[in-house]
Amino acid sequence: MAAEAQGSELVKVVVLLAAGVVAVPIFKRIGLGSVLGYLAAGLLIGPFGLGFFSDSQAILHVAELGVVMFLFIIGLEMRPSHLWSLRREIFGLGTAQIALCSLAMTGVGLAFGLPLMVAFIGAMGFVLTSTAIVMQILGERSDLALPRGQRIVSILLFEDLLIVPLLALVALMAPPEANPSAAAHSRWADIGIALASLATLLAAGIWLLNPLFRVLAAAKAREVMTAAALLVVLGAALLMQIGGLSMAMGAFLAGVLLSESTFRHQLEADIEPFRGILLGLFFLSVGMSLNLTVVAANWPTIVGGVLALMLVKSLCIYIVARLMKSCHTEALDRAVLMAQGGEFAFVLFSAAANAKLIDATVGANLTAIVVLSMALTPLAIIALRKFSPKMALSLEGVDEPNDLSGSVLLIGFGRFGQVVSQSLLARGVEVAIIDTDVEMIESAQTFGFKVYYGDGTRLDVLRASGAGNAQLIAICIDDRAAATVTAQLIRHEFPQARVLARSFDREHALELVHAGVDLQVRETFESAMRFGEAALVELGVSADDAAEVVADIRRRDAERFELELVGGVRAGVSLLYGNMQQTPLIAPKPRSTRPREDEEHAPGISA
Numbered sequence: 241m242a243a244e245a246q247g248s249e250l251v252k253v254v255v256l257l258a259a260g261v262v263a264v265p266i267f268k269r270i271g272l273g274s275v276l277g278y279l280a281a282g283l284l285i286g287p288f289g290l291g292f293f294s295d296s297q298a299i300l301h302v303a304e305l306g307v308v309m310f311l312f313i314i315g316l317e318m319r320p321s322h323l324w325s326l327r328r329e330i331f332g333l334g335t336a337q338i339a340l341c342s343l344a345m346t347g348v349g350l351a352f353g354l355p356l357m358v359a360f361i362g363a364m365g366f367v368l369t370s371t372a373i374v375m376q377i378l379g380e381r382s383d384l385a386l387p388r389g390q391r392i393v394s395i396l397l398f399e400d401l402l403i404v405p406l407l408a409l410v411a412l413m414a415p416p417e418a419n420p421s422a423a424a425h426s427r428w429a430d431i432g433i434a435l436a437s438l439a440t441l442l443a444a445g446i447w448l449l450n451p452l453f454r455v456l457a458a459a460k461a462r463e464v465m466t467a468a469a470l471l472v473v474l475g476a477a478l479l480m481q482i483g484g485l486s487m488a489m490g491a492f493l494a495g496v497l498l499s500e501s502t503f504r505h506q507l508e509a510d511i512e513p514f515r516g517i518l519l520g521l522f523f524l525s526v527g528m529s530l531n532l533t534v535v536a537a538n539w540p541t542i543v544g545g546v547l548a549l550m551l552v553k554s555l556c557i558y559i560v561a562r563l564m565k566s567c568h569t570e571a572l573d574r575a576v577l578m579a580q581g582g583e584f585a586f587v588l589f590s591a592a593a594n595a596k597l598i599d600a601t602v603g604a605n606l607t608a609i610v611v612l613s614m615a616l617t618p619l620a621i622i623a624l625r626k627f628s629p630k631m632a633l634s635l636e637g638v639d640e641p642n643d644l645s646g647s648v649l650l651i652g653f654g655r656f657g658q659v660v661s662q663s664l665l666a667r668g669v670e671v672a673i674i675d676t677d678v679e680m681i682e683s684a685q686t687f688g689f690k691v692y693y694g695d696g697t698r699l700d701v702l703r704a705s706g707a708g709n710a711q712l713i714a715i716c717i718d719d720r721a722a723a724t725v726t727a728q729l730i731r732h733e734f735p736q737a738r739v740l741a742r743s744f745d746r747e748h749a750l751e752l753v754h755a756g757v758d759l760q761v762r763e764t765f766e767s768a769m770r771f772g773e774a775a776l777v778e779l780g781v782s783a784d785d786a787a788e789v790v791a792d793i794r795r796r797d798a799e800r801f802e803l804e805l806v807g808g809v810r811a812g813v814s815l816l817y818g819n820m821q822q823t824p825l826i827a828p829k830p831r832s833t834r835p836r837e838d839e840e841h842a843p844g845i846s847a
Contacts, residue, residue, distance in 0.1 A: 264277040271622065283527040309518060315493065319496075330394040361589070364588060369582045378393075391574075395578070441480070469506075473511060549609065561575065650671050652674075712740065723752070
């Protein structure tokens with residue numbers, strides 16, 4: 241019997257893993273995203289699908305640790321100084337959004353015929369956005385570090401804090417007990433336990449955690465460090481749970497307290513695999529918890545509630561975002577992304593049911609509404625992206641160039657342009673920077689760079705950017721065709737400026753030289769030369785000999801490049817490689833009898 245039970249449990253584990261492994265790649269392949277894949281897989285294997293699982297709530301309680309670990313990792317990226325800089329977004333923006341959404345959605349509940357208290361509880365449950373879904377989508381879009389992503393994270397943090405007073409409010413609204421004084425005493429005891437738990441966590445984070453990890457690192461036991469990372473996350477979550485607070489908030493605070501630690505990156509690497517698996521399990525369990533029987537019995541109410549609450553919440557979020565000076569694009573994106581209810585709604589509805597504030601039918605309907613809203617969010621985001629393609633290029637909140645001045649005009653502030661700018665700025669050179677990537681411009685502002693929105697292929701933009709007075713113009717854009725057009729335009733209209741350009745390969749380098757640039761640098765060629773020289777030194781070749789070899793390769797390459805400029809690529813190759821045994825780019829070793837690659841193909845043609 242024991243063996244059969246153990247085999248049955250193993251089957252469930254295999255089914256869970258298989259559901260995620262199969263569904264997620266399929267849904268991502270067709271463009272629906274991983275979250276919807278997990279939710280659909282959970283529905284399929286749950287009690288209302290194939291019936292592999294009958295108690296989705298038990299899995300959900302374990303899977304909530306995925307959200308806990310996610311917030312711990314977010315906390316590791318939130319240094320106290322950075323968290324303090326977000327205080328206005330956390331408390332100002334968060335308070336405004338929650339206040340307006342609460343009032344509006346309580347009105348929706350009243351319109352559906354619910355009593356005021358039940359409508360308020362339902363509205364507050366829906367106000368609490370799904371941290372798991374929003375964080376997952378932000379992570380997939382690489383938006384977490386951008387200013388708009390940081391604002392969304394700030395609101396989510398405030399909502400996580402809100403669950404504590406909401407649970408206390410539910411307890412206060414519960415029918416009076418036989419001994420009111422005892423109830424009051426119990427509430428004061430709960431408050432004291434919560435404060436003690438918080439103080440204990442802060443003290444441990446300040447005085448205990450860093451010394452602990454230093455001792456464990458000195459022991460050089462990799463598995464112990466991983467166990468310690470899990471201990472910190474789960475211990476902080478447990479401590480907050482004992483205090484009646486949010487487990488996720490406890491993990492987040494632990495992450496913040498360790499954000500300045502030298503072990504931060506190690507902790508993140510240790511937690512990441514567990515976080516990913518448990519977060520996927522969380523989405524699976526949410527899919528399982530959708531009660532299709534309840535939906536079928538009350539579908540007009542549930543469908544109407546989902547649409548009404550999502551629409552009203554989106555509208556309120558958009559209004560608050562616009563009032564707080566967010567651009568239309570960001571406000572619309574935030575409204576759609578945060579339109580669903582969240583996992584804390586389940587906790588709130590359960591507490592309200594235990595306090596006899598809502599009955600079982602209403603609780604089941606509200607839970608179904610929240611789960612459906614979570615499932616619809618990825619689809620709403622896809623619809624927004626498909627039917628609003630022009631939204632991505634909104635320039636609200638981004639400055640365009642106007643009579644800029646600078647010794648250098650730098651066009652393109654991607655990876656290449658950022659590295660180029662460091663040398664110039666280090667010498668105090670005045671640099672004007674333009675780019676067409678709005679997200680990058682917003683991100684650069686957080687690091688103190690002022691980048692203007694401007695297209696280098698437009699003459700009016702170049703004039704407004706100060707090209708007419710610049711001593712040097714650096715073309716660093718990540719578009720070879722646009723770089724060539726920009727070089728031709730600058731050479732013709734601004735002859736006073738020296739023109740430097742980033743080239744992608746040999747063919748593009750020839751185009752730029754013909755366009756009139758003074759200097760072009762093939763990014764892959766230059767990095768490969770340095771790499772090859774370092775490889776020779778590591779193999780025991782003296783630094784002087786390695787430098788001589790590289791210099792000889794450069795000389796031969798330069799000769800071939802000059803010939804290509806005169807007669808084209810084919811002529812250059814023919815002149816230099818017409819007799820491979822006499823003038824190879826690199827002399828073959830005599831002991832090799834196997835045909836070499838550079839004897840079969842002219843080397844470096846596409847370098």
